[in-house]
Amino acid sequence: MKQSTLAIHGCMPERGDAPYSPSAPAIELAASFHYQRAADMTAVANAEMEGFVYQRYGNPTAAALQRQVALLEGGDSALACSSGMAALHIALLTALRDRPTSILTAEVLFGETFQLLQLMEQQEVITRYADPCNPEAFEAALTQSDTGCILVETASNPLMRVTPLDAICAMGKRHGVPVVVDATFTTPILSRPFDFGADIVMHSATKYLAGHADVLGGVTVCRESHADWMQELGRHLGPNLGPFHSFLTMRGIKTLPLRMEEHSRNALHVARVLEEHPRVGAVHYPGLDSHPDKAVADRLFARGPDGNTLYGGMVSFEIRDADEAAVFRFANALQLVVLATSLGDVHSLMTHPATTTHKNIGEKRRERLGIGDNLVRISVGIEDPEDIAADLVQALERV
Known part of the structure; x- marks a missing residue:
């Protein structure tokens, strides 16, 4: 399906056998979910059966948003977060699971991203900077030390330098280094980083995805190989986006x-x-x-x-x-x-x-x-x- 179709229909549940279905996703506000059988609740909590137990572990409204964004991005799994910075933090922690050593990123990037990277240095995750618009120099920096992941923006904030994602993602594949992409400025309508080989993509949903100045949120999307760890981080670190802001974001994405x-x-x-x-x-x-x-x-x-x-x-x-x-x-x-x-x-x-x-x-x-x-x-x-x-x-x- 085309992006405009996925944007509208991607958050809707399958119609099933019922004679009718709602025309918009439900806002499920429940903090927890009641079960008739203890065995069923245990199975859901252990991820042996689909369902919901507690909002920090997942919520039907947030799950619909996650499905919608994953479809638009062409990713396998998504996690809706409470802000763009929470989504970026989850993205980096997901990418750094195997090698929590250092991050190679662009010199020109969002100021709050720079602040987050400074905080992560206190946890001994070193950040090194190079120019991704000069792929040769960027690759030289990549090979200088044991890099845990690459972080780039599709278009740099605020100077609008466009990252050659095809070259950067190919570089990551050559060296076995996962590539994290902040695609907030471009959205999946302008660019789908997974098409070029990215491993993890994140958005500040506060911005274009929701688009109406009434949401604070973020979304992280990943390939199947990172999905279990990303969802585990989401369950235990508690960055989850609430149901109402999930609903508003889905409504925004339709346009x-x-x-x-x-x-x-x-x-x-x-x-x-x-x-x-x-x-x-x-x-x-x-x-x-x-x-x-x-x-x-x-x-x-x-x-x-x-x-x-x-x-x-x-x-x-x-x-x-x-x-x-x-x-x-x-x-x-x-x-x-x-x-x-x-x-x-x-x-x-x-x-x-x-x-x-x-x-x-x-x-x-x-x-x-x-x-x-x-x-x-x-x-x-x-x-x-x-x-x-x-x-x-x-x-x-x-x-």
């Missing part, structure tokens, strides 16, 4: 294909407008001919109904000769685009990475990576693209 097409079209329009503005320096968007990874995106990302590549809804740009105060004047002048530390919502959001998402990685590291005080990140929504662009342009005039 995900439509939304991602609109996000992508709007973002390309906004990026082109910004690129022509005299107050704007570099614009980071893989749909622009000026972007260094446009060819990679065209090779790896899905195409829309019109045959054109979908590049996603995230745009970052640099305001020329601007300091923090100037960027704040820009932010305060926005009338349609909202100021928030999130992304992937139906409405457009602006974030200043240097003082929010990436403030804890340190000023020197930010400057070296190109995340300066003048960098602005826009999550382009699905409003009219001319309205979004006009708001950004009028705010630039206030700088």
Whole structure:
């Protein structure tokens, strides 16, 4: 089935022999499940029979979401988690089971991911950094020590460098190192990392999957070889997503294909407008001919109904000769685009990475990576693209 069909029908139970069935998944709020026979409860608790015992061990609503996302990603097993960071932690612990030694990752990545990796170093899991957009250098770093797993983002946060997943996953296979992919920016509508050989894929469901600014959640998806361990971690570490947020995420996913097409079209329009503005320096968007990874995106990302590549809804740009105060004047002048530390919502959001998402990685590291005080990140929504662009342009005039 196509992605748009799976997005709508993937969370629904089989119809069975009943004369009717509900048109939406049920919200099962129960913390525990009552049994008539002790032997049946024991069998379910021991995974010898399908069913549910206690919400931390699984819930019918979360299970429906897990089935839906696994189908969209082409994975074998999924775990719905309480946040994107919980999903990432589970993904890394799953990948590191056999070799809890070190993680090789990109230098440019989400600031909270960097913080998590710093915490894991206190548990003697060392992190090493290299540039996955330079596969030769990345492979050289991979072979320098006993690497437990590779971690990459499909598109880097906030600079929108596109990871050549085909090359990175092939590299992981050559060296027997599992590859973990954060696919939050692209979703399974733009890119399915399992198709390129990834082992584990995670999402912050708070963002595009749910898409309406009313959910905090995450999902981790893996291949069969990792499934038992991932589910074991889910049962005993307690990261599970509750039933109501599971339901909201499923409802959001039903329109995900439509939304991602609109996000992508709007973002390309906004990026082109910004690129022509005299107050704007570099614009980071893989749909622009000026972007260094446009060819990679065209090779790896899905195409829309019109045959054109979908590049996603995230745009970052640099305001020329601007300091923090100037960027704040820009932010305060926005009338349609909202100021928030999130992304992937139906409405457009602006974030200043240097003082929010990436403030804890340190000023020197930010400057070296190109995340300066003048960098602005826009999550382009699905409003009219001319309205979004006009708001950004009028705010630039206030700088």
